Amino acid sequence: MFRKKRKVQGDETILSLARIVGDDYILYRKEDLIAYECDGLTLYKGMPKAVVFPKTTEEVSQIVNYLSNCNIPFIARGAGTGLSGGAIPFGGEVIISLVRMKKLLRIDYENRQAVIQPGFVNLKLTNSIAHKGYYYAPDPSSQYACTIGGNVAENAGGAHCLKYGVTTNHVLGLEVVLPNGDIVEIGEEGIADRPGYDLLGLLTGSEGTMGIVTKITVRILKNPEGKKTVLAYFDRIEDASYAVSDIISVGIVPAALEMMDKTAIEGVEAANFPVGHPKDLAALLLIEVDGITVGIEDEINEIVEVCRRRNVREVKVAKDEAERAKWWANRKTGFGAMGAISPDYLVQDGVIPRTKLPEVLAKINDISKKSGLRIANIFHAGDGNLHPLILFDAKKEGETERALAAGSECLRACAESGGSITGEHGVGIEKKEEMRFIFTDDEIEAQTNIRSVFNPHNLLNPGKIFPSPSRCAEIKQEIITNREPVIN
Ligand SMILES: Cc1cc2nc3c(=O)[nH]c(=O)nc-3n(C[C@H](O)[C@H](O)[C@H](O)COP(=O)(O)OP(=O)(O)OC[C@H]3O[C@@H](n4cnc5c(N)ncnc54)[C@H](O)[C@@H]3O)c2cc1C
Numbered sequence: 039m040f041r042k043k044r045k046v047q048g049d050e051t052i053l054s055l056a057r058i059v060g061d062d063y064i065l066y067r068k069e070d071l072i073a074y075e076c077d078g079l080t081l082y083k084g085m086p087k088a089v090v091f092p093k094t095t096e097e098v099s100q101i102v103n104y105l106s107n108c109n110i111p112f113i114a115r116g117a118g119t120g121l122s123g124g125a126i127p128f129g130g131e132v133i134i135s136l137v138r139m140k141k142l143l144r145i146d147y148e149n150r151q152a153v154i155q156p157g158f159v160n161l162k163l164t165n166s167i168a169h170k171g172y173y174y175a176p177d178p179s180s181q182y183a184c185t186i187g188g189n190v191a192e193n194a195g196g197a198h199c200l201k202y203g204v205t206t207n208h209v210l211g212l213e214v215v216l217p218n219g220d221i222v223e224i225g226e227e228g229i230a231d232r233p234g235y236d237l238l239g240l241l242t243g244s245e246g247t248m249g250i251v252t253k254i255t256v257r258i259l260k261n262p263e264g265k266k267t268v269l270a271y272f273d274r275i276e277d278a279s280y281a282v283s284d285i286i287s288v289g290i291v292p293a294a295l296e297m298m299d300k301t302a303i304e305g306v307e308a309a310n311f312p313v314g315h316p317k318d319l320a321a322l323l324l325i326e327v328d329g330i331t332v333g334i335e336d337e338i339n340e341i342v343e344v345c346r347r348r349n350v351r352e353v354k355v356a357k358d359e360a361e362r363a364k365w366w367a368n369r370k371t372g373f374g375a376m377g378a379i380s381p382d383y384l385v386q387d388g389v390i391p392r393t394k395l396p397e398v399l400a401k402i403n404d405i406s407k408k409s410g411l412r413i414a415n416i417f418h419a420g421d422g423n424l425h426p427l428i429l430f431d432a433k434k435e436g437e438t439e440r441a442l443a444a445g446s447e448c449l450r451a452c453a454e455s456g457g458s459i460t461g462e463h464g465v466g467i468e469k470k471e472e473m474r475f476i477f478t479d480d481e482i483e484a485q486t487n488i489r490s491v492f493n494p495h496n497l498l499n500p501g502k503i504f505p506s507p508s509r510c511a512e513i514k515q516e517i518i519t520n521r522e523p524v525i526n
Pocket of ligand 1: 078192
């Protein structure tokens, strides 16, 4: 990754940053920076000034202190899997990559906590504690790559967050470098609640605009005694949607309750982890229950009964762990699988009240017809977190713009149903304008005022989350067309 034993040559900023991290841990040549022009949202691109790779909190603090004194904007970056463009520069920012800060610092089984550095990859935490019968609950589908620092910034969710909660429900303490370089501790190990404002809750999900997380204490959970996984095939998407609400309303909270529609099934079956779903299905549900073994059987029977009442074509229980893992691999690689049926795709992320599923899915279908673009739906149905995947071909004139407009329409449909414009991927660059679907100008201003308490000069990740009056849409357009944007 890094060129060994090289001598950095650059302007005063590059030389100063190199003095902090060492010559081998800074990238500043254009050819090296290209990989950092975007994150998982590849529609927008901007060239950073440099990327630095600190090893310690003190180095992060020195970098931040130097940059803020020079009035140079900067962005924290984990694995760069974000889907709303949170780690994308507009041009000229310094990216502070946390990937070298990837140690598991401490595991405390007695208090059920782990302390990790921000660059620690999500799945590695569960892998590191599995031999003791423990796991880390938030499981984004990108968990094999994304970092826990990035998860904290985005308040990441995952398939099993329906029952166990999203990242914010598992963060117990943070060490944070503030935008002036100060190092602060938030939260207290071992103490579940403390007086005063919930700063942990505020920082978690702040999309890297309030501070750079350099150490995290998270809750770890004991593996459930047992788990069972059900696959239910439906001929009508409405039946699958009603079954979702019915399952919850009979009093079951499954560990996971996921849905895929016909187009999504076509994609996952054409990609690397097919399981042999029938090609003519309208929708499928992947449902997992866990807990005490005796209770699981009853819940499974009840779920099967609910699905039958909703005209399920076939419902089956995974016969062993291998089959369960196969079903999950098929689901968790679902976004990437769209590459098997479309040259490009845009992942959207909205939330709706669960009971509005049939209505909103019908609206998304209308948006698909109107835009002339196919839309696949793979999502966390149990918590109403939709992921419409808009399939398009960027090489075809006007399709990118149509895909973006269709994505925005999907979010409008979510907002109009009483939901929200993001469930877990954040606002980033992508959904700034759509913030207006759910917040008034006053509410947006109140939130930027809160950001200013932590980030008074807006040097940390500027231009993200909040629309700036009338300029936001233009900036997005300038980035798509690779013109130099102006950041307000
Ligand atoms: C195939 C695929 C599937 C996905 N599935 C899910 C899913 O199921 N659930 C889900 O929630 N997300 C999902 N995502 C989105 C993404 O993986 C998550 O948002 C993840 O939390 C990002 O982590 P990262 O390390 O890649 O962060 P990055 O993309 O590097 O950064 C994301 C944001 O966090 C900030 N940031 C990063 N590190 C820090 C830090 N240490 N301190 C402060 N700010 C920081 C960045 O500035 C940026 O704003 C998926 C993405 C892909 C590509």
